[in-house]
Amino acid sequence: MASGKTPSSKTPSSPRRITLNHVAERAGVSRSAASFVMSGRTDQRLSAEVFARVRAAAEELGYKPNLTAKTLRTGRSGTVALVSDFVSTTSFASTMVRGALEELCERDSLLFTVDTHGREELESRLLDSLLARNIDGVLYASMFTRSVTVPPVLKDTPVVLLNCLSDDGGGISVIPDEASAGEDAARLLLEAGHVQDIWFVGSMPPGQVGGTIWPPWAPLALSERREGIDRALKNAGTSLAGSVVVEDDWDIANGRAAVAGLLASGVRPRALICVNDAVAIGAGHALRAAGLRIPDDVSLVSFDGTPLAQAGEPALTTIALPHLEMGRRAASLLFDTDRTPRRIRVPMPVVPGGSIAGPRTGP
Amino acid sequence: MASGKTPSSKTPSSPRRITLNHVAERAGVSRSAASFVMSGRTDQRLSAEVFARVRAAAEELGYKPNLTAKTLRTGRSGTVALVSDFVSTTSFASTMVRGALEELCERDSLLFTVDTHGREELESRLLDSLLARNIDGVLYASMFTRSVTVPPVLKDTPVVLLNCLSDDGGGISVIPDEASAGEDAARLLLEAGHVQDIWFVGSMPPGQVGGTIWPPWAPLALSERREGIDRALKNAGTSLAGSVVVEDDWDIANGRAAVAGLLASGVRPRALICVNDAVAIGAGHALRAAGLRIPDDVSLVSFDGTPLAQAGEPALTTIALPHLEMGRRAASLLFDTDRTPRRIRVPMPVVPGGSIAGPRTGP
């Protein structure tokens, strides 16, 4: 008998770590029996007494199974990888990770996180490394909603596309419901009483709008948001007064410049639908600089639901990207035995702010 | 001979996956020899010819070593875990992850990411799961800089504390250099000409300032930032005009409320040092509401360097948390053979904004 009963006071004779052999020996049974008990296999006809003895021995010795050995034997590792081109670039990426983690936690799986920086040779190296470790599945994620090529090396591994679509049209994808979000944005303005002088801020530069070459960022989000906006306005018997191009990146400075340009051209909008929060913040700066008040003179609504939306006064009304839920759904789908290709659209919730009011009656 | 030379056209007889046995067989050598070649062991006296033959065989068969088997044999897995209480809550957490990933990538290690939500029983379960997979080390991270208890189960595993300190005073920690950041913040104001009417926004409620019970969030950041501020001002022969308590959480609303209260009490500050960007944004709202302009009437400087700092007009001058570099350093230290306890302080860079100007000469 060991001198103490606490698991920490192990006998001095313990060589390194407690293995199944030690448990079996202590319980006076074969390793096979011990294995059956520990993995809870009831199909193996073991007496209740053996069950109890093995359980007790494992408990007393503080047995922790070596999952590496188990993986080698079974081929399943209980791990999953999130392979993405971002991790840090966008602040809500981590929300997606957290959603995935929550779901994986319930399935006793661990998550590898890798960042490919969009470099193919790095991605290839990392995937080899992951597959060599017998990962059970891959969440293939993108920073912005876009079309991607799933590496062929993953053909024998369960994959869920997170925030992206496969360019071959296959695969299981989890993406935000951008079109509905567009409708919601438009509807918020319509319900507030806006009918005309509604502008969209965040179009592509003219040369790229109709072309096949999209910039690598956010083409789907843009086109689908626009689609929803246009549909909702059309159903209400109206349409956008026009749209404003935002150059390069959808950030604060470019949003400000775009709207400043619009105002300088003499246009007097009553409402702006901004392609994202950063552009909306920039738009707010431009409006204020022109002496216009939000929402009294101009209403603002935007997309993404970032912390940035809370920074202004008033806070922006924004349609949030459902990153937490997307991560959760994607992780959950990884374990779905049904592998038929499909696209899961996750609803984007409205985050109320104070940036929408009815149009002023006066000129 | 295989019909094709491309690795993708494997012979139809291939059972499942290419193992070292297949390579050895094809090269006409023993498995041992093949292993020596593949792991590049030059101490094993193998002819150049065998080397070449094994290399060629591996290449032709498209051999990918099974790392699970290697881990089982060697006890080292080439993986590391980031165990934290956050992952999503703060947007810059992912920046820390990215820093770690960059460093790990160069060392051919993969990263597990787990989120304990601060729950001990969950942490314990996750650590067991990780250790059972033979992880080589742990980055033990916290959302806010604070003191933590490293779980005893990690005593035989290399650990680096990321953004936290061990309550037993031991361990290797990587933390922001908050005191220097505090000095920098004060110096920026001093250099702009401010001497008096400098206020600090973000003190603890009175009952907690001197007590031993700190709130779980950011005590270290606060006290050290204050320390640096006070030192720099003292060196310049001056001191804070006073400090303002921010209740509960350091967010925009509470920052606004705190500064609104200060202004309502009749105080007319010339400069505010805010404990973080969110509070500074809130402070900006309160100032503007009182008809004060930034930076003409009141200068603002804050800490953290979040995207929020760019949201206002003018952008905030802020001292940034060096999360990327911290992640990188921590990962790098995990591989350091020198395990003597120490604290690495990573400098916090100044992010210039437009929120600081000289004090107005008039009243």
Added chain:
DNA sequence: AGCGGGTGCTAAATCGATCTAGCATTCAGG
């Protein structure tokens, strides 16, 4: 010829689990 020493390679144990095949034993039925 015999012997020490270097060279080039292999056999077999090992890591720690899973899992198939099969050995004893008991029991029911004829």
Added chain:
DNA sequence: CCTGAATGCTAGATCGATTTAGCACCCGCT
């Protein structure tokens, strides 16, 4: 009393690598 089935457990192969110990050969030297 003998047979066949059910019961309870174990031996040993297996996953795919690493690594120790040692075999066989050749060389030079006395």
